[in-house]
Amino acid sequence: MAATAPAVAAPVPEPAPLAGGTLALLTVGLALGTFMEVLDTSIANVAVPTISGSLGVATSQGTWVISSYSVASAIAVPLTGWLARRVGEVRLFTLSVLLFTIASAMCGFAQNFESLIAFRLIQGLVSGPMVPLSQTILMRSYPPEKRGLALGLWAMTVIVAPIFGPVMGGWITDNYTWPWIFYINVPIGLFSAACAFLLLRGRETKTTKQRIDAIGLALLVTGVSCLQMMLDLGKDRDWFNSKFIVALAIIAVISIAFMLVWEMTEKEPVVDLSLFKDRNFALGVLIISFGFMAFFGSVVIFPLWLQTVMGYTAGLAGLATAPVGLLALVLSPMIGRNMHRLNLRMVASFAFIVFAFVSLWNSTFTLDVPFNHVIWPRIVQGIGVACFFVPMTTITLSSVSDERLASASGLSNFFRTLSGAIGTAISTTYWENDTIYHHAVLAESVSNYAPNTTAYSDSLASLGFAGQSLTAQLNQIVTQQAYMMATNDFFRISCASFIVLAGLVWITKPRSGAGPSLGH
Secondary structure, eight states: OGGGGGHHHHOOOOOOOOOOOHEEEEEHHHEEEEEHHHTTTTTGGHHHHHHHHHHHHOOHHHHHHHHHHHHHHHHHGGGGGHHHHHHHHHHHHHHHHHHHHHHHHHHHHHHHHHHHHHHHHHHHHHHHHHHHHHHHHHHSSSSHHHHHHHHHHHHHHHHHEEEEHHHHHHHHHHHHHHHHHHHTTTHHHHHOOOOOOHHHOOOOOOOOOOOOOOHHHHHHHHHHHHHHHHHHHHHTTTTSSSHHHHHHHHHHHHHHHHHHHHHOOSSSSSSOOOGGHHHHHHHHHHHHHHHHHHHHHHHEEEEEEHTTTSOOOOOHHHHHHHHHHHHHHHHHHHHHHHHGGGHHHHHHHHHHHHHHHHHHHHTTTTTOOOOOHHHHHHHHHHHHHHHHHHHHHHHHEEEEEOOGGHHHHHHHHHHHHHHHHHHHHHHHHHHHHHHHHHHHHHHHTTTTHHHHHHHHHHHHHHHTEEEEEEHHHHHHHHHHHHHHHHHHHHHHHHHEEEHHHHHGGOOOOOTTTHHHHHHH
16 A cells, blocks of 8 residues: 555645636636626527517416526536536536537527427536536646635626626517527637647546445436426426425425435435535535525516516516626726735625615605616616625635535535525515505505595596506506505515524634635
């Protein structure tokens, strides 16, 4: 055994960090690969009606274009660490990007709905390792003192892509045909894969021949897919009033519970749950998940409010939403570059305070709020976006060892993605139910004997409304007010949630001057 020790030890030292043009080109290539994958979680959303009509299916069926991708991706993300140990991080990332690019092209070529869903499933499955490995590889390629900058650049693409997805999807669908939302991935994917293959040769991570944890894998696939389907389909099927949703929930709970028990006793688990023994990782994942849940809920409700209540087109709603990325684009690299100088808990806590302030600001909107007033809170929110994701990710990964970084990144990204789905489900369900409540309360005050109702009815009558048209107009006004009140309630709850999270950040214990370093 002693004679073989040098051979085993030889691969351990990290390759020298990249520099200059090589590092810049690699950063662009990895960032574009990340942007492409995250963008595909939202770019197809606004195109669902167009795709459904083109392929001759109902819009309710068309939502499987989104659900199939999200389910497959949710399954694949937590497998990143296990796959990387078997294949190698560079090889796995390059292969994932190439397969993702091919699947994207096939989605565009799909001639019927069934083939489109099949290719979207493949696209989601192969996309899993792309985001966590782009993070890991980027951090390995930068010098230790600049890894904060690397993390800032990575976070910038992950956060901004979902915001620009609907804008790009709407613009492409309106001006071209829906297959182009998939075709645009082809040149981006080829460039990203080429950068990884050519610039990272000789920098492959050590691989091990682990046996396949078949039981753990089967439980993971079953539990996560049922959970994701429940979240995607629950609102449309009236949640637990649907036997199908109840069945999905039961299967998900049983499968995930058995998986947790199995993985904690398995010698070579498919998901390394022992990472949660690390205090900073466990608390960091928890706070990022709840923070992203609250943030993503507002990302979903805000454009819904603009289109449903305010009468904005999809394109105009996208333009009103997009400014959140402006300051995030500028500040994320700056915060990352100065990570070692900052008190990470203070920066993250400040981010939640900004989110709380913006949510409180949004809760004061009325039906006559002008477009420029809608934009300003989104611009300010960009400060919180930059101050939230980079410091919290740094805290989460600060004490994770080098060889477990891919597993840790995969797990944290899995919970971030899942929390976004949960946030979407909770926020849209609450918003609709709260609207129904306010509509019922407001409708009680609409009476032929009420002075306000009589005065308003007389005003409508002078404009030519009468009979059923007058009743319909009154109902429309009540509905708009109910939606507006529900929107205000939602943002008040979001404000309170962010204030709680601002305090929770302080239970983490990052090292003084901690940065996103490797190899502890």
